[in-house]
Amino acid sequence: MTSVPPEADLRPDPAPAGTPPLRVALLGCGVVGSEVARLLLAQSADLDARIGRHLELVGIGVRRLRRDRPGIDPALFTTDVEALVSRADVDLVIEVIGGIEPARSLILTALGHGASVVTANKALLAADGSTLFAAAEKASADLYYEAAVAGAIPIIRPLRESLVGDEITSVIGIVNGTTNFILDKMDAEGAGFAETLTQAQDLGYAEADPTADVEGFDAAAKAAILASLAFHTRVTGADVYREGITEVTSSDIASAREIGCVVKLLAICQLSSPDDAAAERTVSVRVHPAMIPRSHPLASVGGAYNAVFVESRSAGRLMFYGPGAGGSPTASAVLGDLVTVARNRVRGAVGPGESSYAARPVTQIGSVLTRYHLSLEVADVAGVLASIAQVFAEHDVSIQTVRQNGRGAGAQLVIVTHRASDAALSATVESLRGLDAVREVTSVMRVEGE
Amino acid sequence: MTSVPPEADLRPDPAPAGTPPLRVALLGCGVVGSEVARLLLAQSADLDARIGRHLELVGIGVRRLRRDRPGIDPALFTTDVEALVSRADVDLVIEVIGGIEPARSLILTALGHGASVVTANKALLAADGSTLFAAAEKASADLYYEAAVAGAIPIIRPLRESLVGDEITSVIGIVNGTTNFILDKMDAEGAGFAETLTQAQDLGYAEADPTADVEGFDAAAKAAILASLAFHTRVTGADVYREGITEVTSSDIASAREIGCVVKLLAICQLSSPDDAAAERTVSVRVHPAMIPRSHPLASVGGAYNAVFVESRSAGRLMFYGPGAGGSPTASAVLGDLVTVARNRVRGAVGPGESSYAARPVTQIGSVLTRYHLSLEVADVAGVLASIAQVFAEHDVSIQTVRQNGRGAGAQLVIVTHRASDAALSATVESLRGLDAVREVTSVMRVEGE
Numbered sequence: 001m002t003s004v005p006p007e008a009d010l011r012p013d014p015a016p017a018g019t020p021p022l023r024v025a026l027l028g029c030g031v032v033g034s035e036v037a038r039l040l041l042a043q044s045a046d047l048d049a050r051i052g053r054h055l056e057l058v059g060i061g062v063r064r065l066r067r068d069r070p071g072i073d074p075a076l077f078t079t080d081v082e083a084l085v086s087r088a089d090v091d092l093v094i095e096v097i098g099g100i101e102p103a104r105s106l107i108l109t110a111l112g113h114g115a116s117v118v119t120a121n122k123a124l125l126a127a128d129g130s131t132l133f134a135a136a137e138k139a140s141a142d143l144y145y146e147a148a149v150a151g152a153i154p155i156i157r158p159l160r161e162s163l164v165g166d167e168i169t170s171v172i173g174i175v176n177g178t179t180n181f182i183l184d185k186m187d188a189e190g191a192g193f194a195e196t197l198t199q200a201q202d203l204g205y206a207e208a209d210p211t212a213d214v215e216g217f218d219a220a221a222k223a224a225i226l227a228s229l230a231f232h233t234r235v236t237g238a239d240v241y242r243e244g245i246t247e248v249t250s251s252d253i254a255s256a257r258e259i260g261c262v263v264k265l266l267a268i269c270q271l272s273s274p275d276d277a278a279a280e281r282t283v284s285v286r287v288h289p290a291m292i293p294r295s296h297p298l299a300s301v302g303g304a305y306n307a308v309f310v311e312s313r314s315a316g317r318l319m320f321y322g323p324g325a326g327g328s329p330t331a332s333a334v335l336g337d338l339v340t341v342a343r344n345r346v347r348g349a350v351g352p353g354e355s356s357y358a359a360r361p362v363t364q365i366g367s368v369l370t371r372y373h374l375s376l377e378v379a380d381v382a383g384v385l386a387s388i389a390q391v392f393a394e395h396d397v398s399i400q401t402v403r404q405n406g407r408g409a410g411a412q413l414v415i416v417t418h419r420a421s422d423a424a425l426s427a428t429v430e431s432l433r434g435l436d437a438v439r440e441v442t443s444v445m446r447v448e449g450e
Numbered sequence: 451m452t453s454v455p456p457e458a459d460l461r462p463d464p465a466p467a468g469t470p471p472l473r474v475a476l477l478g479c480g481v482v483g484s485e486v487a488r489l490l491l492a493q494s495a496d497l498d499a500r501i502g503r504h505l506e507l508v509g510i511g512v513r514r515l516r517r518d519r520p521g522i523d524p525a526l527f528t529t530d531v532e533a534l535v536s537r538a539d540v541d542l543v544i545e546v547i548g549g550i551e552p553a554r555s556l557i558l559t560a561l562g563h564g565a566s567v568v569t570a571n572k573a574l575l576a577a578d579g580s581t582l583f584a585a586a587e588k589a590s591a592d593l594y595y596e597a598a599v600a601g602a603i604p605i606i607r608p609l610r611e612s613l614v615g616d617e618i619t620s621v622i623g624i625v626n627g628t629t630n631f632i633l634d635k636m637d638a639e640g641a642g643f644a645e646t647l648t649q650a651q652d653l654g655y656a657e658a659d660p661t662a663d664v665e666g667f668d669a670a671a672k673a674a675i676l677a678s679l680a681f682h683t684r685v686t687g688a689d690v691y692r693e694g695i696t697e698v699t700s701s702d703i704a705s706a707r708e709i710g711c712v713v714k715l716l717a718i719c720q721l722s723s724p725d726d727a728a729a730e731r732t733v734s735v736r737v738h739p740a741m742i743p744r745s746h747p748l749a750s751v752g753g754a755y756n757a758v759f760v761e762s763r764s765a766g767r768l769m770f771y772g773p774g775a776g777g778s779p780t781a782s783a784v785l786g787d788l789v790t791v792a793r794n795r796v797r798g799a800v801g802p803g804e805s806s807y808a809a810r811p812v813t814q815i816g817s818v819l820t821r822y823h824l825s826l827e828v829a830d831v832a833g834v835l836a837s838i839a840q841v842f843a844e845h846d847v848s849i850q851t852v853r854q855n856g857r858g859a860g861a862q863l864v865i866v867t868h869r870a871s872d873a874a875l876s877a878t879v880e881s882l883r884g885l886d887a888v889r890e891v892t893s894v895m896r897v898e899g900e
Binding site for chain 1: 596608616617747766767769781782
């Protein structure tokens with residue numbers, strides 16, 4: 001990585017003399033916000049040249065004034081954020097506060113005053129995106145949010161524009177770096193979830209309160225955003241089925257390894273096939289840990305990296321890969337949006353807005369079909385295989401493979417099913433637990449990928 | 451892959467009654483053009499809903515009228531292509547003829563009549579993009595070309611918009627599927643170039659005249675387009691240093707394997723570091739075969755797939771991967787552009803145009819620094835290592851590793867250098883060939899990647 005270029009390298013501002021600048025208000029000055037401010041100032045000449053107009057940072061809204069923000073003029077800071085976004089001369093507002101309120105009210109105020117908005121706020125977009133999109137539409141202003149999903153990886157624009165002439169059938173992403181880091185470490189070291197989480201916290205890869213990450217809320221918000229774009233359908237965080245990784249055991253990871261898989265927390269958005277019997281095509285959107293084959297492109301996405309795998313009817317299989325979080329990557333995405341939105345403003349234009357015309361129904365998890373892996377400790381294999389197979393048959397769950405490890409009292413059965421519904425599988429597991437010969441169901445997990 | 455949805459699935463056109471349609475002219479009806487036409491008709495309702503206006507295909511320009519184009523109304527075809535692009539009622543023109551002329555004249559005529567243009571024509575953009583961009587700018591019309599590089603992989607928009615607030619320092623791509631297929635097969639089967647080319651031709655992966663692919667012209671055009679976008683600098687195909695794969699031998703591939711590398715034809719666009727002593731930062735743009743470590747993300751890009759690896763200062767390392775050619779993927783990219791350009795037109799807007807403000811000088815290949823791999827057959831290792839090392843030292847080329855295979859008369863030396871200039875390395879090889887003890891220089895190739 002190179003450092004900031006020397007001043008000599010900065011190009012002159014090509015904007016015609018006398019043209020008023022575009023005025024930018026920044027809301028939030030944490031890890032992302034301070035990097036955005038720093039880059040806005042350090043790269044000013046380049047950004048101006050790309051926009052064709054001078055970009056002027058006129059204020060930074062913060063909760064409290066502090067002194068340790070080197071390189072940024074202290075006069076820019078204000079705690080009166082409401083007044084900042086209400087300024088009539090502000091053209092562009094960057095929101096990197098996060099959370100629902102006051103972010104939503106501030107964005108709505110900014111749009112109401114005609115400013116275009118760039119935000120990284122996945123939680124807000126997933127919870128109430130439609131209110132924001134409607135306000136942007138009404139104001140003829142832009143609302144851009146590339147930084148909300150997968151950090152610096154361009155995924156919003158590819159879905160919203162590059163693939164907009166195609167039919168996207170599936171989007172599968174590793175979109176949460178914290179959980180990917182934890183699962184990776186569990187895989188490499190054979191450790192359990194709790195101790196690995198503690199290590200991740202010590203290393204700064206997990207927050208003191210890790211709930212949003214490890215329970216899958218963060219990934220679910222991103223899944224809602226991706227599904228909305230991919231399927232031209234309004235999907236909220238509440239529509240997303242969500243299982244975190246807190247129940248993933250070292251035994252699950254070992255079981256995955258035995259069948260040539262790794263465990264990943266996946267955000268999965270799928271459009272049902274037109275061949276399915278249903279009268280109407282539906283979408284399923286879910287976040288859960290799953291086993292995927294080590295040969296799958298997503299299997300090798302390690303550590304805090306993110307990747308999104310997209311399948312569409314004409315384009316085929318595409319993958320987007322890169323750093324999923326962090327101040328610099330997220331700031332890169334914010335600034336890409338800022339320049340685009342600023343260019344639009346210079347031309348008196350707005351970019352593509354929300355598209356939810358397809359309005360596909362979102363299916364419930366009970367009817368979603370996936371393959372499952374089960375690992376059972378059984379009393380005596382010779383005697384029980386038939387009764388276990390009978391339980392699967394009764395619930396109409398078809399077995400793809402069975403493998404037996406060991407014999408007699410300590411025997412283990414590893415079963416991978418064909419595609420079955422969550423409802424049928426849950427009922428099967430319930431019945432298996434009732435069999436005398438089944439000592440323990442040690443692992444139940446979905447299997448994704450070819 | 452799913453098939454075309456049944457008619458029942460198509461949504462009603464949401465455009466207000468009485469709104470005139472956007473009229474589309476298609477130039478070319480080969481592999482890509484016929485797929486574009488088919489999808490335009492089959493997905494009409496969806497495309498209309500996404501645009502908010504009906505898209506009407508009003509004509510298809512072809513060289514000669516034929517009868518074997520099923521599913522497309524024969525009345526649409528015309529050989530009077532000049533008249534088609536001159537129609538005052540045509541809003542959008544798709545150019546998938548390829549080549550310089552008549553494509554250039556037709557695009558200029560279309561822009562001159564105020565139509566926006568979507569093209570997949572990498573050769574034309576690389577040869578004379580600036581004329582086209584100037585015409586689009588003058589006409590306040592769009593010129594989009596996502597399909598020109600790496601088929602369906604969204605790479606133009608990410609470079610032009612998503613990363614426009616960042617400083618891109620390097621773009622390295624596998625952007626030619628034919629050569630990647632050939633090199634892959636040479637690696638897997640140990641076969642030579644000529645026989646593998648014949649196989650690729652038999653399988654339809656290489657053209658009867660394979661020059662554009664195997665001599666690197668196709669990749670060089672794409673490199674020029676990528677470098678222009680990444681560095682905000684006008685780069686033409688003629689600025690790109692180009693070596694094809696016709697000289698790659700099975701011995702090169704075996705040598706690469708010995709040092710844990712694979713041979714790929716790479717399109718490399720690099721911005722010099724601000725730390726380099728030079729007064730001005732420069733760009734280097736080149737296409738040549740190179741050895742890259744098997745652990746590099748590009749190493750596993752197989753067959754006819756493409757991938758582009760981008761490094762930028764804030765975003766870090768990103769990779770984009772997918773099918774690089776073919777009728778359907780290319781048509782997907784064309785239609786993504788078409789919908790975007792149509793949306794712009796509905797809003798009376800144009801997208802971002804050319805940005806070449808940075809105007810970085812393009813360095814000559816002689817001064818580009820890379821690492822090199824050399825494989826030498828030598829007469830007697832004990833006696834010659836000192837004299838060989840002396841030759842490298844005389845040309846100021848620093849050796850990183852030397853390995854000796856075998857001893858005595860059949861001995862082989864494998865040398866990897868530190869970064870050296872093409873000029874210094876060429877002079878070194880020349881001198882080595884003059885040494886009595888060097889029987890043959892069996893392989894000389896650049897080494898890229900960490």
